Amino acid sequence: MSQDNKGIKVKVQKFGNFLSSMVMPNIGAFIAWGLITALFIPTGWIPNENLAALVDPMVKYLLPLLIGYTGGKLVYDTRGGVVGAIATMGVIVGAGMPMFLGAMLMGPIGGWVIKKFDSLIEGKVKTGFEMLINNFSSGILGGILAIISYLAIGPGVTALTTALVAGVEWMLDVGVLPLTSILIEPAKVLFLNNAINHGVLSPIGIEQVKQTGQSILFLLEANPGPGIGILLAYCFFGKGTAKQTAPGAAIIHFFGGIHEIYFPYVLMHPMLFFAAILGGVSGVFTLSMLGGGLLAPASPGSFLAILAVTPQGAGSYLANIAGVLVAAVVSFLVSVLVLKTSKSKEGNLEEAAEKMQAMKGKKSSVANAFTANETTDAELNPKNLKHVIFACDAGMGSSAMGASLLRKKVKEAGLDIKVTNTAISNLPNDAQVVITQEELTPRAKQKVPAAYHISVDNFLSSPKYDQLVSQLKDGNNSKAEQRSEEPIEKNSTTDSGVLPKENIFLNKQFSSKEEAIRFAGQVLVDGGYVHSSYIDAMIARDQLTSTFMGNDVAIPHGTEEAKADVIKSGVTIIQVPDGVDFDGNKVRLIFGIAGKAGGHLEILSAIAVTCSEMENVEKMATAKTVDEVLAIIGTSFEK
Structure with a gap:
């Protein structure tokens, strides 16, 4: 895809998200x-x-005014919302049908106009006249926009809607209405679904309800069948995290009506767009044949909401339920075909979710089409910094190693700053500095957006550690012994065999990283450290984000959810002299980890410090005896 096409796609996604953001806060009013x-x-x-x-x-005044107010507020807070609502009133009165589309246009324009006016007079209003100027400017500008929308926008949107009504009626007459799914289903991923559903289909559907008592148009976008089919396919034929999370997503989508929850699953396998499209086409065809339709929009697109606004009569329920089921079955079958025949590696669910979030944008940047305001990352404040947190998915592997290295550097620098590690899901709201692998940084930012975030691609030898310590030394002159949030003392767990000699294997060979990870997991199972289900969790964790740490080292471990499968802390070291491929990276040392109550952290810290020096890695990768490996680590945890 060319850069120009990518740019157009991004703009469409942001525009679609902006339109969606005007509708979503007002779904309760639609209900x-x-x-x-x-x-x-x-x-x-x-x-x-x-x-x-x-x-x-309600449909003529309340809903459009709410949309217009929300659109104006997105651009310029409450002041923009008020002017947006005034401007929307003009298009409401100037049209002969519900003006959702007109509200989506005039609301943001009203907010943009008053924002531009305020920027022009900023610093020029004399003290004591601020309230007078603010009120009169919003009233005058809002009134002008209302007149313009009454005279021009209202009639224009009415003419457009009339043409669309004629087009829909033609499509119904010739039987090609199902083909609208070719546009509607992909549009969902661009977040144009609410604009299409409430801006175009709902006004036309309302006119049809007045004439026939129901409208099929309310089900073109809201049908949950295509999405549930895709998610069910993942439930049975998916892999790793996608398979584990699909059942919960299916319930939220089908009964909660949140369609966007299945978008990341489609983005992992773009061929699944065909499953959504064919499911949509089949569902609309079934509805057309059986005479399905609703009395009002099903907002949100939940199966329960569809039942709530289905007309009386067994025939109506049969038609609508059949439309959903047929769409689900067709989508499921096509999705199974895609998942079973795809030769490409299954995508990363977390990465796909972040792509979706990038499409949606943050609340503060959702109005980019009308305002230049952007959210910037937090700034580092060395003088007030007391705590640095390393975060990974489970909080017991890569983050523990990174924290060990930085803790050592911070202590050597004489800084009184605490360095700990945790799972991303457990990051505290008041986190000051958060360090994550590059793939996980967007997720960490979503969890704690106010923190200062540092991305690293190599937990063992990142130059960003030294850069951070240098910044902290410049802004913090206090010298005190480094503290640890959870001091690890040698105890019965640590001393009783976290890493016995039997857990160290030399001269191993593996054909793939999955084979290597499963070998490490089986060692932990055989040693009584974990239940057998922990092995699949280790595979799922590596699929989520690679467990390659840099310096020819990988540390496979389970997901956060798999902590319940850990019986006691254990570590295995596997030497692979010829190396095994971890996503394009050669790994010669594999450290399989299972952590219980911090019992593994002391040895993990020793491993991190040792492996931060490539010379030590080379010695361990070529060691001839188990004792040599333990000696290089610098401490023995043998019973």
Whole structure:
């Protein structure tokens, strides 16, 4: 893909996310309107003429105003929201149908206009006149925008919607409506789903409900069938973390209505776009054949929400349920075919999730189309720094080694700064400095966005450690003995065989890293350190982020969830003189790890310090006896 095409894709993703961000906070209002519609209109469950009077004002005024206010607020906080709502009122009155699309346009424009005005007069308003200027400027500019939207935007959007209605009716007449899934399903990953669903399909669907009592258009985007089919395929035929997390994601998607939870699974295997598209086409075709449709939008796109706004009658329920099931079955079968026949290595779920987050953007940058504000990383403040945290997935392997190395450097520098390690999921909200592998940094930033983040590609010999210590010395002159959050004392666990001689293997050969990891895991199982299920967790952890540490060293260990499979702390050292490939990196020393209550940290610290010097790695990789290996580490943990 060319750079120009990539740039266009990014812009579309940001724009789609911006439109989605205007709708999502107001889903509760859509639900309220949908339930009132389903219950009280003449074709509803309990028709009531008085209560049905709420339906039109809510869809004509309440929902567009909420969208317009939210759009303006995204651009320029509350002040932008107020002007955005005023501007939206003009397009509401100037149109003869619900103006969701007009609100998505005028709300952000209102916020942008008042923001530009405030920037022009900044520093020019005399003291005491701020409130007067603020109120009059928002009122005058909002009023002007309302008039413009009444005279031009409202009629323009009405004409566009009328043309779209005609197009949809034509598609229904000739039977090609299912083909809309070719556009709708990929658009979800670009976060254009809410713009399509509520900006285009909902207004047309509302007009159809007035004429026929229901509309199939409410199910074109909201059908959870394509997504649940993909997730179920991962449940049975996925691998590693993707397979482990798919069941939970399936429940959230199908019953919670959060469609975006399956996007990372599609991004891991882009061919799954075809599964989503074919599932969508099949579902819409089934709905068309059986006469399916809803009384109001199903927001969010949950199966329960679909049932709640399904018209009365067994036929309607049969049609809608069939539309969901057929879409799910087709999507599942295509997904299974993709997963079983794909020759490419299964992608990284965490990486795919981060790609999705990059598409979504942060709240502060979601309005990039209208504002230049961007979120910047926190700055390092050496004078107030008291704690540095290394973080990895499980918090017991790579992060422990990195923390050991930096703790040594910090102590040698005479700095009174605590250095500890933990799992990313356990990072405290007040974390000051967080160090992670490059692949995990986006996840750590999401967990603690206010912290200063450092990415390293090599936990054993990163130059960033020395850079950080130098920065800290410049800003912190205090000298005190280095503290540890969890002091490790030699105890019965450590002394009773964390690393007996039987756990050290020389001159091994492996055809793949998976074979090597499974060998290390079996050693831990045979030694009574872990349950057998820990081996699969070691494979899953390496798939999540490579356990290659640099300097020809790898430290395979389980995921955070697998800590329950650890019986006691244990370590195995495996020498592979000819090396084994770890994602393009040659590994000659493998340290298999299982940690229980910190019992492995002392030896892990010794390994980290030893392996930070390539000379020591070379000696261990060529050692002829187990005793030589233990001597190079510098301490013995044999019973």
